[in-house]
Amino acid sequence: MSQKIRIAIQKSGRLNEESLQLLKNCGVSIDNGKDQLKAIARNFPLEVLYLRNGDIPQYLRDGVVDIAILGENTLIEKGKELPIIERLGFSKCKVSLAIPKGQEYNSVKDLEGKRIATSYPNTVREYLAEKGVNAELHIINGSVEIAPNIGLADAICDIVSSGSTLFKNNLKEVEQMLTSEAVLTASPTISDERKELLETLKFRIKSVLAGQRSKYVLMNVPDAKLDDVIAMLPGMRSPTVLPLAQEGWSSVHSVINKDSFWDVIDNLKKAGAEGILVCPIEKMVL
Numbered sequence: 001m002s003q004k005i006r007i008a009i010q011k012s013g014r015l016n017e018e019s020l021q022l023l024k025n026c027g028v029s030i031d032n033g034k035d036q037l038k039a040i041a042r043n044f045p046l047e048v049l050y051l052r053n054g055d056i057p058q059y060l061r062d063g064v065v066d067i068a069i070l071g072e073n074t075l076i077e078k079g080k081e082l083p084i085i086e087r088l089g090f091s092k093c094k095v096s097l098a099i100p101k102g103q104e105y106n107s108v109k110d111l112e113g114k115r116i117a118t119s120y121p122n123t124v125r126e127y128l129a130e131k132g133v134n135a136e137l138h139i140i141n142g143s144v145e146i147a148p149n150i151g152l153a154d155a156i157c158d159i160v161s162s163g164s165t166l167f168k169n170n171l172k173e174v175e176q177m178l179t180s181e182a183v184l185t186a187s188p189t190i191s192d193e194r195k196e197l198l199e200t201l202k203f204r205i206k207s208v209l210a211g212q213r214s215k216y217v218l219m220n221v222p223d224a225k226l227d228d229v230i231a232m233l234p235g236m237r238s239p240t241v242l243p244l245a246q247e248g249w250s251s252v253h254s255v256i257n258k259d260s261f262w263d264v265i266d267n268l269k270k271a272g273a274e275g276i277l278v279c280p281i282e283k284m285v286l
């Protein structure tokens with residue numbers, strides 16, 4: 001295949017490292033020189049452009065890049081028409097409205113006529129319009145949380161993750177407007193040939209993400225308890241059951257989702273499973 005697919009990755013910042021790690025986990029090797037703005041993958045027809053997060057939606061629209069990894073919040077703010085091809089599960093955060101801690105707050109109507117500092121004007125405008133609230137927006141690019149303390153605004157809208165930036169600036173979250181995570185998106189003008197490359201990459205990403213969401217477990221179970229234990233285990237099709245050298249015992253292997261992991265383990269122990277081993281799964285091809 002002569003064509004290369006062009007992916008935009010954040011040049012530096014919160015998405016950069018995990019985006020590159022994801023490509024690496026997909027078996028795509030990229031030689032990164034220091035301060036390089038463009039790189040070519042060694043073993044996949046892929047070219048990486050390192051760009052500012054906020055500029056990526058326009059590059060996608062213009063067809064300068066074919067696909068990109070960026071925060072869903074940026075897509076909502078600057079590229080609403082761009083599709084979410086895959087949710088990637090990292091850089092999870094919220095976009096919220098916050099006001100000074102001491103201020104009374106009953107509903108979003110309290111923001112009527114107030115000054116709101118934000119880097120997300122479209123998101124705020126749309127949210128407030130839906131609620132029938134009029135406010136004055138002050139668009140700033142960074143350090144938004146300082147705005148109320150220096151008298152620039154009455155409220156702010158920004159990213160909230162642990163909440164520590166709000167806390168340090170004596171602010172409290174009053175409205176959660178949206179939740180976000182890193183996503184894979186694509187240009188509306190991507191060619192058919194590059195779409196095929198996207199499908200290949202998407203298949204690999206899905207396998208990596210499915211692996212990250214799951215654990216491989218092995219355990220010893222007395223044969224008398226096998227039915228109870230098997231009933232608790234989904235596996236990819238069904239659990240594997242192998243006889244142990246010691247008569248009356250079996251080894252049961254299965255795949256457990258990370259979210260329900262500890263609950264399942266507790267129940268397995270109660271049902272009679274012993275010597276439970278848990279292993280990471282590198283990839284899960286479904």
Ligand SMILES: Nc1ncnc2c1ncn2[C@@H]1O[C@H](COP(=O)(O)OP(=O)(O)OP(=O)(O)O)[C@@H](O)[C@H]1O
Nearest residue numbers: 013014015052053054071073074091092093159161
């Ligand atoms: N504290 C956080 N916790 C989790 N995810 C975050 C956090 N802050 C930002 N993000 C996510 O990471 C993305 C990139 O944030 P970052 O601060 O690195 O770049 P930026 O300032 O938005 O963009 P640019 O690359 O244009 O400078 C955000 O759009 C958001 O999706």
Ligand SMILES: O=P(O)(O)OC[C@H]1O[C@H](OP(=O)(O)OP(=O)(O)O)[C@H](O)[C@@H]1O
Nearest residue numbers: 142143158159160161162163164165166
């Ligand atoms: O709730 P928290 O865990 O405190 O995270 C929220 C903060 O993280 C982001 O800033 P970042 O650290 O990316 O700095 P930036 O303003 O330079 O982008 C965001 O703009 C918030 O200020």
Ligand SMILES: [Mg+2]
Nearest residue numbers: 013014142159
């Ligand atoms: Mg930031």
